[in-house]
Amino acid sequence: xxxxxxxxxxxxxxxxxxxxxxxxxxxxxxxxxxxxxxxxxxxxxxxxxxxxxxxxxxxxxxxxxxxxxxxxxxxxxxxxxxxxxxxxxxxxxxxxxxxxxxxxxxxxxxxxxxxxxxxxxxxxxxxxxxxxxxxxxxxxxxxxxxxxxxxxxxxxxxxxxxxxxxxxxxxxxxxxxxxxxxxxxxxxxxxxxxxxxxxxxxxxxxxxxxxxxxxxxxxxxxxxxxxxxxxxxxxxxxxxxxxxxx
Amino acid sequence: xxxxxxxxxxxxxxxxxxxxxxxxxxxxxxxxxxxxxxxxxxxxxxxxxxxxxxxxxxxxxxxxxxxxxxxxxxxxxxxxxxxxxxxxxxxxxxxxxxxxxxxxxxxxxxxxxxxxxxxxxxxxxxxxxxxxxxxxxxxxxxxxxxxxxxxxxxxxxxxxxxxxxxxxxxxxxxxxxxxxxxxxxxxxxxxxxxxxxxxxxxxxxxxxxxxxxxxxxxxxxxxxxxxxxxxxxxxxxxxxxxxxxxxxxxxxxxxxxxxxxxxxxxxxxxxxxxxxxxxxxxxxxxxxxxxxxxxxxxxxxxxxxxxxxxxxxxxxxxxxxxxxxxxxxxxxxxxxxxxxxxxxxxxxxxxxxxxxxxxxxxxxxxxxxxxxxxxxxxxxxxxxxxxxxxxxxxxxxxxxxxxxxxxxxxxxxxxxxxxxxxxxxxxxxxxxxxxxxxxxxxxxxxxxxxxxxxxxxxxxxxxxxxxxxxxxxxxxxxxxxxxxx
Numbered sequence: 001x002x003x004x005x006x007x008x009x010x011x012x013x014x015x016x017x018x019x020x021x022x023x024x025x026x027x028x029x030x031x032x033x034x035x036x037x038x039x040x041x042x043x044x045x046x047x048x049x050x051x052x053x054x055x056x057x058x059x060x061x062x063x064x065x066x067x068x069x070x071x072x073x074x075x076x077x078x079x080x081x082x083x084x085x086x087x088x089x090x091x092x093x094x095x096x097x098x099x100x101x102x103x104x105x106x107x108x109x110x111x112x113x114x115x116x117x118x119x120x121x122x123x124x125x126x127x128x129x130x131x132x133x134x135x136x137x138x139x140x141x142x143x144x145x146x147x148x149x150x151x152x153x154x155x156x157x158x159x160x161x162x163x164x165x166x167x168x169x170x171x172x173x174x175x176x177x178x179x180x181x182x183x184x185x186x187x188x189x190x191x192x193x194x195x196x197x198x199x200x201x202x203x204x205x206x207x208x209x210x211x212x213x214x215x216x217x218x219x220x221x222x223x224x225x226x227x228x229x230x231x232x233x234x235x236x237x238x239x240x241x242x243x244x245x246x
Numbered sequence: 247x248x249x250x251x252x253x254x255x256x257x258x259x260x261x262x263x264x265x266x267x268x269x270x271x272x273x274x275x276x277x278x279x280x281x282x283x284x285x286x287x288x289x290x291x292x293x294x295x296x297x298x299x300x301x302x303x304x305x306x307x308x309x310x311x312x313x314x315x316x317x318x319x320x321x322x323x324x325x326x327x328x329x330x331x332x333x334x335x336x337x338x339x340x341x342x343x344x345x346x347x348x349x350x351x352x353x354x355x356x357x358x359x360x361x362x363x364x365x366x367x368x369x370x371x372x373x374x375x376x377x378x379x380x381x382x383x384x385x386x387x388x389x390x391x392x393x394x395x396x397x398x399x400x401x402x403x404x405x406x407x408x409x410x411x412x413x414x415x416x417x418x419x420x421x422x423x424x425x426x427x428x429x430x431x432x433x434x435x436x437x438x439x440x441x442x443x444x445x446x447x448x449x450x451x452x453x454x455x456x457x458x459x460x461x462x463x464x465x466x467x468x469x470x471x472x473x474x475x476x477x478x479x480x481x482x483x484x485x486x487x488x489x490x491x492x493x494x495x496x497x498x499x500x501x502x503x504x505x506x507x508x509x510x511x512x513x514x515x516x517x518x519x520x521x522x523x524x525x526x527x528x529x530x531x532x533x534x535x536x537x538x539x540x541x542x543x544x545x546x547x548x549x550x551x552x553x554x555x556x557x558x559x560x561x562x563x564x565x566x567x568x569x570x571x572x573x574x575x576x577x578x579x580x581x582x583x584x585x586x587x588x589x590x591x592x593x594x595x596x597x598x599x600x601x602x603x604x605x606x607x608x609x610x611x612x613x614x615x616x617x618x619x620x621x622x623x624x625x626x627x628x629x630x631x632x633x634x635x636x637x638x639x640x641x642x643x644x645x646x647x648x649x650x651x652x653x654x655x656x657x658x659x660x661x662x663x664x665x666x667x668x669x670x671x672x673x674x675x676x677x678x679x680x681x682x683x684x685x686x687x688x689x690x691x692x693x694x695x696x697x698x699x700x701x702x703x704x705x706x707x708x709x710x711x712x713x714x715x716x717x718x719x720x721x722x723x724x725x726x727x728x729x730x731x
Contacts, residue, residue, distance in 0.1 A: 007701050009656065013666050014694050016701035023705075035705045041656040046649060048611055050633030054653035061657070089627070138612040171568045175610025182607065183686030184255045188572045189610070190691065218691030 001119065002032045004069035006062070006108070008076045009041035011231075015210045017245065021237035022075050022111065025124060028237075038065045042074070044082040049177050052090070056097065059083075059090050063100040071118055072108045075233050077140030077208045080110040085143045110140060110208055111233055112149035122152045128238045129159030130246070132230075133200040135193070135216070137209040138171050150208060150232055157235060163200035167192070174215035186215075194219040198227055204246065205229045247579030249604035257573040263399050267574055270398045274565045277511025278618070284513070285503070294500045296622045299556035302491055303546060309458040309491045310537065316461025320523020322533040329540050334365035336536050337450065337483055341371050344481050344532075346448045352465065352472040353377035354452025355393060355559055356485045356538055358581045359594075362450070373450065374416070374442050376471040378435050385412040391575030391583060394509050394561040399574045402426040409434050417441060439471065449479040449530070453486045454558065455501060456535070459494045462522040463535070466505060466515045473519045482521075482530035487538050489555040501558060504620040508560035541594035550631040554590045556621040563615035563625060569608055578605060585615035589628040597636050606632035644683075659702070666700040673698070 003026055007019040026033050043058030062083065066072045074080040084105050091097030115121050134154060140146045154162055173179070173189025193216050197205045205220070207213050210231055217229035228246050238244035247253060257263065282288050302309055314324040327333035341349055349366065351357065351373050363373040375384045379397040383390050386408045390396030397405070406426040413420040418438045424430060451472065455464040463484050465472045476482060492498055506515040524533050546552050564570045564584030575583030579601040580591035588605040597603045606629050609615075615625045637646065655661050673696040680688045687693065 009662070012662075012701040013669065014696065016697050016699060016704055019701035020704060035702070037702065037705075038659050040659055040662045043656075046653060048630060048633075049645075049649060050606075050630065050635075050637040051649045051653070052634050054649060057653065058656055138610075138614070142613040142617055169614075171610050171612035171614065173568065173610055175612065178607070178610040180683060180686050182251050182254060182569070183689070184251070184258045185569050185572055185608075186610070187690040188258045189568050214694050215691065218687075218693060221692040222690060 002034060002070060003114070004066055004072045005033050005035050006039055006042070006066065006072050006074045006079070007035065008074060008079045010211050010214070011075060014214070015231065018075055018210055018231040018233050021231070021233040021244070022073065024242070025126075025233060025237040026073075028239075029119065029121060029124065031119070034069075036065045036069075042079045042082045044079060044086075045176050047082065047086055047090070048175075055086075056090050059087050059101065060097060063087075063097070063104045066104050066108075067100065069104075069107060071114065072104070073111060073114050074108055075111050075208070075231065076210065077110050077137050077144055077146065078211065080108055080113075081139040081143035083108045110144055110146060111236075112140075112146050112153055112208060113144065115153060115236075116149045123156035124153065124236050126157040126236045126238050127159050127240050128157050128235045128244060130204055131161040131163055131200075131202040132204045132206050132235065133163045133165045133197055133202040134168075135165060135172065135197070135205055135207045135212065136168055137207050137212045140208045141169055146208070150206075153232070153236060154206070157238075160235070161202075163202040165200055165205075166196045168196075172212050172216050174212050176211070179215060187219075190215055190219040194223060194225065194227075198225050203228060204235075206232055206235055208232050247601050249600045250573075250577055250579070250608045251604060253577035253579060254569075254573040254608070257577045260574075262401075263574055264572060266399055266401045267571055270395065271565045271571050274395075274511060278508060278562060278565065279511075281507040281511040281513060285507070291500060291503055292620055292622055295504045295558075295620055296556060298492060298497045298500060299621055300553075302493055302497075303489065303552060303555055306488065306491070306546065309493055310488060312458040312493075313456055313461060313491060313535075313537075316457075316459060317523060317533075317535050318461075320461045322461065322523045322535055325534060325536045327536050327538050327540070330360035333360045333485060333536055333538050333540065334362055337362060337485065338366060338369045338371065340481070340483055340534055341366065341448055342369065344448050346371075346446075346481075348372050348374065348446050349448045349450050350374050350376050350442055350446045350475050350479065351380075351449070352451045352467070352475040353380050353396070354450070354485060355581065356452045356487050357450060358390065359487075360485070360538065360540060362485065374446070376439050376442065376475060377467075378432065378469055378471070381435060381439070382408055385409070385416060389576055390581075392561060392564060393559050393582065393584070393586075394564075399576075402428060402431060405431055413438055439474075443471075443474045443478050446478075447480045448483070449475040449481070450483045450485065451475055453484050453490055454505065455492050455498060456486050456490050457493075457495055457498060457520075458491050460522055462495075462520050464498065464518065464520045466502075467517045467519075468510065468515055470517050473517050476519050476521055477529050479530055481532040481534075483534045483536065485536045485538055487540075488542050489557075505558050505560050508558075508562040508618070508620040545590075545593045548593065548631075551589070551593050551628050553623045554586070554593060554628060556623055557586050557590065558621060559586075560620055562618040562620065566614045566618045567609075568612065568614070569610065573608075578608065580605065585609060585625045585629075586623070589623075589625055589632060592632050592635075597632065597639065603636045603639075606630075606636060663700070663702060666703070669696050670698055670700065672696075 043055035047055035213229040
């Protein structure tokens, strides 16, 4: 299948290894990946902060960029949710943007949805001999309703030792600009999430959203816990020949 | 009150309060979860509750007039209050007309919203709260910090101290040897309140629901104090927000299932009291309903924000909110705290002041509140909608500039590429601790390392060259099956 990658601005700029892992993984599964270069950002930060017009402009760019794609992969739960859940609120009923969103948004998938629902794979042939705890991010959990998909993918990884995370469904406290505007509450939430993550005894905390992992990972690093964070794509791309970089 | 981030700072530093809150919200969350999961038609009930409320709000004028007719026909009197001042004036006048200077109250959010107790005090009338948690709050000159459990931020050792130190100056004192056993505390409150109920001639209540076709007021509670207030006095005054209407008794059925399970995690609350007008020789002989607008019709005019008026004040959103759990209710500077307060208060009072303008940001938009809301209020949607309103006002210059720059950079792939190259070039100069507003991040977290190369730059060099595995592996393109979700 030909899959258009919407890598997202955060991954593009700060976590290129996630994008590279996605490409490696999909190639390994025999699929073609295209990267339309006119893509930039889904506009989530603008939308969530109340800057609707800026978000609309970025939505227009997104739907134009991916108008012809059969499937769009966004390796970020919150960006996929932005397109699917919030884009339909951005255009007036029946407007050009509204119609373009209706055409594109249903074809935008998070990685676990693409693999499990579209490509019909739950064992991607990965090898990752480490202990891992999975944090189901808020948008993945409540907007995309990813459910068991990421766990199914992870549990089929050879060598992996999955640990249960206490209070897993509770928000990590990132919330985009929330981390700046309400820094104290955000830090308190992040500290609790980090504490639960460390308590699993796992080497790696995994999620489908690097922005949440940036917040939790930044806390884990500041506290010198030694625990690492990895995007789901990097674990699934990992093999004996090309192991993920911890 | 200071804006939310400031108030929240000191709240998060109060470890005793955070411990009390965590314990309490954790318990109620668990109870709600199991009470809700018992019903296999919960999502249908939720949709029904939403639909009844929406239909009622759409024809609110009609139902309000119907309610007035029904109440009048049953021997009650309806008063209309456009705002808090008018409502307080009406209630004060009604109490003064009885010649009494003491009133008992059953817990009511509407009277807290209009600060009725303070208004009565100015007229020389003392209002005695009879709900156990409200009593604790009143005795300790505190403010409620939760809609349903106003003293949620207190533990029983603190409550014992409050009872021992303060009860005597309000009536029957606490026993000398009072322990912090919940049963002993409840008994002390019972004895203290019993005298009050038997002596007081006027009661003030709110209502969880007002049924339009019969003119009935409905109060749901756990302690029975509400029923005492509604049945013992000579005069009963109910202050009711205009959004509390349900059209008929059969509509009520939906909410009698939704409310207790969502609020206390019970199948049914211990006391549901309904009363209609006046019955000669039985119960209050004079009955007044004060229908309160106080900003509600403005909320109704907002097509996105009006869903907040569906709220049945169950508090499920507070109990599930990770922000509320860490700050408690006082930080919101609002009678309605937590997620519902963050959308209701700025709508009722406007976003002109700093405190109200900070409330739509008191959320990480995690969506847990929407998930548990029994009338499906999309709280994150309204939060974002209110943020739009806040940033459309003057001010926020630095943020608007930053958002403008970010929008401009993201407005073209070449500009983004240039910015990424600049960031990569500066990566070795990045300080671990940032100055200015960015210090909010680096005070507690390390910033991520900036990579030497962006993804798009790597793609141009390598990605486009890579071809899929020609063998296709065992999960080749043919392995596609099924649609999405």
